[in-house]
Amino acid sequence: MEHTIPEKHYLNEATGWKSWLMTLDHKRIGILYMIMVMFSFFLGGVFALLIRWELLSPDKILMGPEMYNQAFSLHGIIMIFLFIIPSIPAILGNFVMPLMIGAKDVAFPRLNLASWYIYVIGFCFAVYALFTGGIDTGWTFYTPYSSESTTAVIPILTAAFVLGFSSIFTGLNFIVTIHRLRAPGMTWFQLPLFVWAIYATALIQVLATPVLGITLALLMLERVVGIGIFDPAMGGDPVLFQHFFWFYSHPAVYIMILPGMGIISELIATFSHRRIFGYKFIAFSSLGIAFTGFLVWGHHMFVSGQSDLAAVIFSFLTFFVGIPSGIKILNWIATMYKGSISLDTPMLWALSFLILFSIGGFTGIVLGTLSIDVHLHDTYFVVSHFHYVMVGGTVMAIFGGLHYWWPKIWGRMYNETLARIAVVMIFVGFNITFFVQFIMGTQGMPRRYATYLPQFQGMHGFSSIGALIMGVGFLLIAIYLIYAIFKGKPAGPNPWRALTMEWETPSPPTAGNFEGQPILEHGPYDYDKVIPENALKPYKTI
């Protein structure tokens, strides 16, 4: 069946740059976020490649140790605060979530737009810091170094502080939207699992981010006014900063991964054409993760001088964090079992997620084991662990989600062949880059150094080649996705024959999302009961 682009839709209903910069439409705000966040991803990626370039040899290639400290700090700060934390909620959450629950918009559209402007302000502070001395504290801003470093600490702290507000506003908006704006008939247990994930994420955003805000504010006062509360010479305590920081930043890792897990639930169900297995388990495990995530921050501080008793308790509690994630993995696998799986590009991203995130999660448990972490802390093993969860998990999910909803967002299809080549490149490149880092870590290669012992040269070189493959892969994705916006084949309302509500509107959707008030007729995963209309290919039976 040939599809056409509808005449009027949210992209052309108003034109001119003002109609974008003043828009209150959640779909357009999602796209504004997409532009900024993906640009940040590009910037962070450039720093990543510079780091890997330098590490081709233990000797100086591009930069000395000071420059190197700046490169990994900027890489981390940009990737964490400007890219991964806002990414899925602000782009896809904004675009898709209201459509999924049958709402016309989020509860507070003006606040939504404000959150984008606040993000842009934070972005500007970060760029300003970049050009006025850079930053060399690492993304963790540990005291006492961060109160002494001569780099642009204040601007970068301001950036993170401001970005926190953007995150809080998004979270607040989404909680209210999900509570109050669901279509008639859509009960909590008929919400798509992506919505549950966004909801759990929003709770963490709202509960944890204010603590980061006050922590960064205290650090700024420490530097500017010299209040001395993190300075042992004045009766203060630098470890207190670490407690405050990780009280936010461990929950924040779930801000990063939970929405990704939500996307994976959608992808696995859609491309297995099967009712999702253990719906309630997946939904509640999101809340479980949100809750347990608040109890384990001390596992980042096993060797920072917290009491032994605290370390043992935190280690024990850390093991519990693995359970909800494990529940999800098992349910996804059970969903695929006996499903009729089609391996379209989004599903390939989802499968990559399953493999890579599992490795990342298991090594997290390894690190949570107190006696092991004493040796592995601050080595490449940790670096590899968190890249397996953040890139292997979240980034796979983002790109899976972007490919899945691209035809909904722009109404057009990307080139499937190129897309499959890209996903394979990323998967292979990723493993080349990071798997050897586990091995280097166990052999004692410490993180955050510009140089290394000659014995690591081979593995570092191997790792850098992987990074290059990934870099080319992402470039390829950028090219064919942008091409698809203008020249892609019209996709039709429901190219994947999925059952969630966003596929019942035209692609691209109309400005007001739906004609009148949509009413729920079937659950999000009723593949055993309903055959979706508008199918591109004939619907495969299970």
Place this chain on the structure above:
Amino acid sequence: MSQITEHPAHLQHHFTDVHQQAESAKLGMWIFLLTEVLLFGGLFCFYAIYRSWNPDMFHNAHAFLNVWMGATNTVVLIVSSLTMALAIRSMQLGKRKLTMWFLAGTVLLACVFMVIKYFEYSHKIHLGQLPGKWYFFEGIAGTNPHIFFSAYFLMTGLHGFHVLGGIGVITWLFIKTARGSFSPEYYTPIEMTGLYWHLVDLIWIFLFPLFYLIG
């Protein structure tokens, strides 16, 4: 499919009815207040830790705060919470003039609070009872008394900013009320500001004993 419903001017297009809109605003406000509690939570944590490490110093230092000024401010804020609540009630009953009086009263009391705070602060600044490296007062026994004043200025300072914010918003409500923007059917902004104002009051009710009444 859509029913024909009344569409009052204050109803935004993405809500189905006024009720849904008001309920959304309320939930949003409660969540916002929660983030405020967590923001202050970090500072309360800070206070608890350093006080437990330096109990004697905190005790000695607190004697230099003026209990009478603190107590007066407590009463002032509690009364302002009452006038704020009465402002909401008056608008529910449609008494616009009365609402304006109560809002003006609330702003006035908030200003009284800030003036008293100003006298307290300037006295301490004068004596050098200041945070961190600015501290130069002599006469408080115990190590690092500047930490007490760091906590004092940070927590009452952040609270003071919230009072100033409140003054701004309530003044804006006063103007809107004068222009007739609110009615017994629509007074959500007044109600939401009321919630905020009660929280500001509540935080002070914790701060007062923690700083002025250390036993």
